Each structure stands twice: as C-alpha cells, then as structure tokens.
Amino acid sequence: MKKLFTTLSNIWKIEELRVRILYTLLILLVYRIGSFIVLPGVDPASLSNQEAKDGLLGLLNMFAGGSFSRASIFALGVMPYISASIVVQLLGIAVPYFQKMQKEGESGRKKIDQITRYLTIGITALQAIGYVKSQISPEARLISEPLFTISSMIILTAGTMFVMWMGEKITDKGIGxxxxxxxxxxxxxxxxxxxxxxxxxxxxxxxxxxxxxxxxxxxxxxxxxxxxxxxxxxxxxxxxxxxxxxxxxxxxxxxxxxxxxxxxxxxxxxxxxxxxxxxxxxxxxxxxxxxxxxxxxxxxxxxxxxxxxxxxxxxxxxxxxxxxxxxxxxxxxxxxxxxxxxxxxxxxxxxxxxxxxxxxxxxxxxxxxxxxxxxxxxxxxxxxxxxxxxxxxxxxxxxxxxxxxxxxxxxxxxxxxxxxxxxxxxxxxxxxxxxxxxxxxxxxx
Missing domain, CATH: 1.10.3370.10 (SecY subunit domain)
Structure with missing residues (x-):
C-alpha cells in the first residue's frame, strides 16, 4: 500500500504527466455528460430500447457507454469512425492510389486521415437513419417526419465527429x-x-x-x-x-x-x-x-x-x-x-x-x-x-x-x-x- 501511495505521489509531482492525466479526465467527463443528453424531439420515458440492451445491438450499446439505448447525441459513438478506418486500411491493400499515399510519410498520413473523416461522415449519416428508424419508436417522437429524421441525422453525425475530435485531443494532449x-x-x-x-x-x-x-x-x-x-x-x-x-x-x-x-x-x-x-x-x-x-x-x-x-x-x-x-x-x-x-x-x-x-x-x-x-x-x-x-x-x-x-x-x-x-x-x-x-x-x- 505504501508503494502505491508513493507511486501516485510521483505521478503528481511530474507536471507534464499531471496535466495530461487531468486533461484526459476532463475530456472523459464531457464525453460521459454528453452520453446522457437525449436527442431533441425524443421522449426518454417512451423509448423502447430493450433490443438495444440485448442481442447484437447490446455490443454497440456497450461501446457507446449506454448512449445507444438512451437515444443520446453520442448514440453512435466512435464505431462509424472505426468502420471508416477499416475501409481505408483495406483500400490501402488493394488500391494503388492509397498505397502511394501510405508511402508518402507525414503528408500521406494527413491525406488518409482527411479521407477517413469524410468517409466517417457518410457512414454516420447512413447509420443514423437506420438508428432512428429502428431504435426510436413512433411513440417516443415529439417532432413530425421528415423533420425528426433529418434533424436527428445531423445531430448524430455531429455527435460522432465531436467524439472523434475528443479522442484525437486525448491522443495529442492527454495520456493513452x-x-x-x-x-x-x-x-x-x-x-x-x-x-x-x-x-x-x-x-x-x-x-x-x-x-x-x-x-x-x-x-x-x-x-x-x-x-x-x-x-x-x-x-x-x-x-x-x-x-x-x-x-x-x-x-x-x-x-x-x-x-x-x-x-x-x-x-x-x-x-x-x-x-x-x-x-x-x-x-x-x-x-x-x-x-x-x-x-x-x-x-x-x-x-x-x-x-x-x-x-x-x-x-x-x-x-x-x-x-x-x-x-x-x-x-x-x-x-x-x-x-x-x-x-x-x-x-x-x-x-x-x-x-x-x-x-x-x-x-x-x-x-x-x-x-x-x-x-x-x-x-x-x-x-x-x-x-x-x-x-x-x-x-x-x-x-x-x-x-x-x-x-x-x-x-x-x-x-x-x-x-x-x-x-x-x-x-x-x-x-x-x-x-x-x-x-x-x-x-x-
């Protein structure tokens, strides 16, 4: 136990490490708060989300920290970004254009990251439409169609991009x-x-x-x-x-x-x-x-x-x-x-x-x-x-x-x-x- 307290004390003494850990915790706090903010036009009491807690969709709900079942603005989490990254990596194996970018060093990596972000937006928009249609029952919708689907798609896409931005900030200025x-x-x-x-x-x-x-x-x-x-x-x-x-x-x-x-x-x-x-x-x-x-x-x-x-x-x-x-x-x-x-x-x-x-x-x-x-x-x-x-x-x-x-x-x-x-x-x-x-x-x- 004494060894543990000594180690924690040493961690706190290093200013750079202390700042990185506190910055990471701050970002995680924002992320967890956002996971409880429900989409506009959704009645939380009327959500029928048992399917999101059980079965295959339960995995998505777990990765999103429960946001998926709560119809949160972060409901899709970072999974669209991971899917886009997988697609880009596969293209790097099969398409010569992407192979060339991979060999260009830092400039090539920036181009690939930009393409991944654009692809993430497209994947998130498609998944957002499917999510609204399948996971939010008509009884839980307080806004008429098609305004509800369009607004939810935009907010869910923005939420995923914001989560992705927070992840990049943790990598750059935080720890891990x-x-x-x-x-x-x-x-x-x-x-x-x-x-x-x-x-x-x-x-x-x-x-x-x-x-x-x-x-x-x-x-x-x-x-x-x-x-x-x-x-x-x-x-x-x-x-x-x-x-x-x-x-x-x-x-x-x-x-x-x-x-x-x-x-x-x-x-x-x-x-x-x-x-x-x-x-x-x-x-x-x-x-x-x-x-x-x-x-x-x-x-x-x-x-x-x-x-x-x-x-x-x-x-x-x-x-x-x-x-x-x-x-x-x-x-x-x-x-x-x-x-x-x-x-x-x-x-x-x-x-x-x-x-x-x-x-x-x-x-x-x-x-x-x-x-x-x-x-x-x-x-x-x-x-x-x-x-x-x-x-x-x-x-x-x-x-x-x-x-x-x-x-x-x-x-x-x-x-x-x-x-x-x-x-x-x-x-x-x-x-x-x-x-x-x-x-x-x-x-x-």
Missing part, C-alpha cells in the same frame, strides 16, 4: 490512445450494471451466491488468460557487431526482437465484428426481408454466427499481422546497424527466418483470440446474464485489458524518464522487456 480510451470508458460504465444485475439474478434463487462467486473466479481466470495472450512474446536473439570509437567499445552484446504472440491486438475482432454487423444493419433497413439465415447471423449465440466470427478473426489476424509487421524491413534495419541473428545469414535469409517465426506464433495466437471472442456466447448458454456475459471475453474484455496495459506503460515511461520507480516493483510492467525492439509495430486500437 484517445479513441481506445473512449471505448474503454464506455465499457467500464456498463460493468457495475452487469455485476449488480448478475448478483441480483443469482441472489433471487438462480444458483445463489456460490454460483456468483464461481462466475467471478471464472472472469478473473479469463482476464489472466487475456493478459497472457496480449503480453506473450517470442524473443528472437540478435547479436550486434563490435565497434570501437576512440577508446570506447560499442555493440558486441546480444539483444532480442520481441515478436508478439498477438501482434494484431484487438483489430481482428473489430474487423470481424464490423462485418458481422452487416446482417443486422440490412435487417434494420429491410425488416420484411429477414430470412432464417439472416436471423441466425443476427443472434450472436447461434452456431453459425460464432463459427463465422471465429473464422473471420483467424483470417484477419493473419491479414493484419502481415500488413503491420514487415520482416524484410526488420532484416534490412538489422543489417544496416550491424546486427544479425546467430546462425542465420543477414538479408533475405534473416527475413525468411523472422517470417517463419511470425507465421508459427500467429496461428496459435489467432486461435486463442477467436476463443476469447466467442466466450461471451458460451457464458450466456451457461446461464450468465447477457449484460454480464459480455465481460467474459470478446471485444470488450480485450479492449479493456489492452487499453489499460497501454496506458499504464505510457505512465510508467514518464516515471522512468524522470528516474522514478515504475508502476511495478521491478521498474517494468510484467511482460515488457528491457531489450531493444527492431522494426516491430504493435496494433492498438
């Missing part, structure tokens, strides 16, 4: 990745309701407190398993040649390239989730055209949904790892710096060696990721409350763990740069290495 932190806060806001609902459900005779305690132990085990998947690395030894400059010797020591078991982070689940939202979106626009196949893909506890979801996650894990980690660039960087993998020739042989290791560790990593993603469905089948079951795996748990670890690492970096002890007793967060990473990239949402 802004978009990820906004999603995390929305998920955490639903956690007390989920725990309380499950507690009352078990207390009223469905298993009793023993079953509730077993569920908490199972949740803790899943969190530990998720941390191991996120932090797991395969260390590739790298030897650097000795260099003598004046009277000093440089190099000649062995370091490691930490290749992550899950280098793609939560992006494969988000990619797959965005695709799995398509059937429910189609059902919103064409309610009369729903078939048994469409209905099964809208039920996230069905066998067809989970099998397809797991396969998409495995495929997207390989895809995203391939576009974020370049073994050829890593081999070239090592060669330029006089480094080599013991027993492997520099150049192409090193690139092939690294590529083979990445392929071997990515496959089990993708399997574990798929298992974590479909765990909530098994929890619901086992009798867990659907609101609480979301935290037994899936995107919500991965985002929580990944964002918390990333934010803690940033705070720890500020402490270590100013010669304070880190957050842990060893001075490093468990799972991190003190070795130099060559050419690796980590995907964080």
């Amino acid at each position: 990745n802004g978009i990820s932190i906004l999603i995390m806060v929305g998920i955490i806001a639903q956690l007390p309701y989920g725990i309380f609902g499950e507690f009352m459900f078990r207390l009223n005779g469905s298993g009793g407190l023993i079953a509730f305690f077993i569920e908490l132990v199972a949740l803790f085990a899943v969190v530990v398993f998720t941390v191991l998947i996120i932090q797991g690395t395969r260390k590739v030894p790298v030897q650097y040649a000795k260099k003598i400059v004046g009277n000093k010797q440089y190099g000649g020591v062995r370091q490691y390239i930490p290749l992550k078991l899950n280098a793609a982070g939560v992006m494969p689940i988000i990619f797959a989730q965005a695709i799995m939202f398509i059937p429910s979106t189609i059902g919103q626009f064409f309610p009369s055209a729903q078939s048994s196949l469409l209905a099964s893909f809208s039920d996230y506890t069905s066998f067809a949904y989970n099998l397809t979801f797991a396969i998409l996650i495995i495929l997207f894990t390989f895809f995203y790892t391939a576009i974020t980690i370049n073994p050829n660039q890593m081999a070239d960087d090592m060669k330029k710096n006089g480094g080599f993998v013991p027993g492997i020739k520099p150049g192409k042989a090193t690139a092939d060696f690294i590529d083979a290791i990445i392929s071997r560790i990515t496959f089990p990593g993708s399997i574990f990721l798929a298992i974590i993603a479909i765990l909530p469905a098994f929890a619901i089948i086992a009798g867990v409350n659907s609101q609480f079951a979301h935290f037994f795996g899936g995107t919500s748990l991965l985002i929580l763990v990944a964002v918390v670890l990333d934010t803690l690492q940033q705070i720890e970096s500020h402490l270590l740069m100013r010669h304070y002890d880190g957050l842990m007793k060893t001075g490093r967060i468990s799972g991190r290495t003190a070795t130099t990473s060559v050419g690796t990239s980590e995907a964080v949402i």
Whole structure:
C-alpha cells in the first residue's frame, strides 16, 4: 500500500504527466455528460430500447457507454469512425492510389486521415437513419417526419465527429490512445450494471451466491488468460557487431526482437465484428426481408454466427499481422546497424527466418483470440446474464485489458524518464522487456 501511495505521489509531482492525466479526465467527463443528453424531439420515458440492451445491438450499446439505448447525441459513438478506418486500411491493400499515399510519410498520413473523416461522415449519416428508424419508436417522437429524421441525422453525425475530435485531443494532449480510451470508458460504465444485475439474478434463487462467486473466479481466470495472450512474446536473439570509437567499445552484446504472440491486438475482432454487423444493419433497413439465415447471423449465440466470427478473426489476424509487421524491413534495419541473428545469414535469409517465426506464433495466437471472442456466447448458454456475459471475453474484455496495459506503460515511461520507480516493483510492467525492439509495430486500437 505504501508503494502505491508513493507511486501516485510521483505521478503528481511530474507536471507534464499531471496535466495530461487531468486533461484526459476532463475530456472523459464531457464525453460521459454528453452520453446522457437525449436527442431533441425524443421522449426518454417512451423509448423502447430493450433490443438495444440485448442481442447484437447490446455490443454497440456497450461501446457507446449506454448512449445507444438512451437515444443520446453520442448514440453512435466512435464505431462509424472505426468502420471508416477499416475501409481505408483495406483500400490501402488493394488500391494503388492509397498505397502511394501510405508511402508518402507525414503528408500521406494527413491525406488518409482527411479521407477517413469524410468517409466517417457518410457512414454516420447512413447509420443514423437506420438508428432512428429502428431504435426510436413512433411513440417516443415529439417532432413530425421528415423533420425528426433529418434533424436527428445531423445531430448524430455531429455527435460522432465531436467524439472523434475528443479522442484525437486525448491522443495529442492527454495520456493513452484517445479513441481506445473512449471505448474503454464506455465499457467500464456498463460493468457495475452487469455485476449488480448478475448478483441480483443469482441472489433471487438462480444458483445463489456460490454460483456468483464461481462466475467471478471464472472472469478473473479469463482476464489472466487475456493478459497472457496480449503480453506473450517470442524473443528472437540478435547479436550486434563490435565497434570501437576512440577508446570506447560499442555493440558486441546480444539483444532480442520481441515478436508478439498477438501482434494484431484487438483489430481482428473489430474487423470481424464490423462485418458481422452487416446482417443486422440490412435487417434494420429491410425488416420484411429477414430470412432464417439472416436471423441466425443476427443472434450472436447461434452456431453459425460464432463459427463465422471465429473464422473471420483467424483470417484477419493473419491479414493484419502481415500488413503491420514487415520482416524484410526488420532484416534490412538489422543489417544496416550491424546486427544479425546467430546462425542465420543477414538479408533475405534473416527475413525468411523472422517470417517463419511470425507465421508459427500467429496461428496459435489467432486461435486463442477467436476463443476469447466467442466466450461471451458460451457464458450466456451457461446461464450468465447477457449484460454480464459480455465481460467474459470478446471485444470488450480485450479492449479493456489492452487499453489499460497501454496506458499504464505510457505512465510508467514518464516515471522512468524522470528516474522514478515504475508502476511495478521491478521498474517494468510484467511482460515488457528491457531489450531493444527492431522494426516491430504493435496494433492498438
């Protein structure tokens, strides 16, 4: 306990870190206040939002911090921006024009960001129309059509763009990745309701407190398993040649390239989730055209949904790892710096060696990721409350763990740069290495 208070005191002593944390908390406060502001022309007492709390739309409601079910001005959250980012990244693989922009450095990145913003506006406008038509009942509307739909579409689009702006401000002037932190806060806001609902459900005779305690132990085990998947690395030894400059010797020591078991982070689940939202979106626009196949893909506890979801996650894990980690660039960087993998020739042989290791560790990593993603469905089948079951795996748990670890690492970096002890007793967060990473990239949402 004394160590904790000492660490908090050290955090407060660093002015830059203190300002960044307070700025982040201020933005999050604005975001949470906005999530309770209902759209103009909507009667909150007449909202029929049970569908938004259960089923597939419950995931959207969780990511938006409950704004989706409350018909808030932030009801769509940052999901349209994430969808637009996914589309732009896919275009960067298939379209030469976007490939060229990706290679233009900072100027190209600014162009891509601008295109992503414009695409976000279009996606948000379409989703806003579907949201108004499907989630706000006629009894809850105080304004006649078409004025209500048009005004709601404009406000929801502006709300999403404002949330996106707040996320960018957190990234620039706050602590952590802004978009990820906004999603995390929305998920955490639903956690007390989920725990309380499950507690009352078990207390009223469905298993009793023993079953509730077993569920908490199972949740803790899943969190530990998720941390191991996120932090797991395969260390590739790298030897650097000795260099003598004046009277000093440089190099000649062995370091490691930490290749992550899950280098793609939560992006494969988000990619797959965005695709799995398509059937429910189609059902919103064409309610009369729903078939048994469409209905099964809208039920996230069905066998067809989970099998397809797991396969998409495995495929997207390989895809995203391939576009974020370049073994050829890593081999070239090592060669330029006089480094080599013991027993492997520099150049192409090193690139092939690294590529083979990445392929071997990515496959089990993708399997574990798929298992974590479909765990909530098994929890619901086992009798867990659907609101609480979301935290037994899936995107919500991965985002929580990944964002918390990333934010803690940033705070720890500020402490270590100013010669304070880190957050842990060893001075490093468990799972991190003190070795130099060559050419690796980590995907964080």
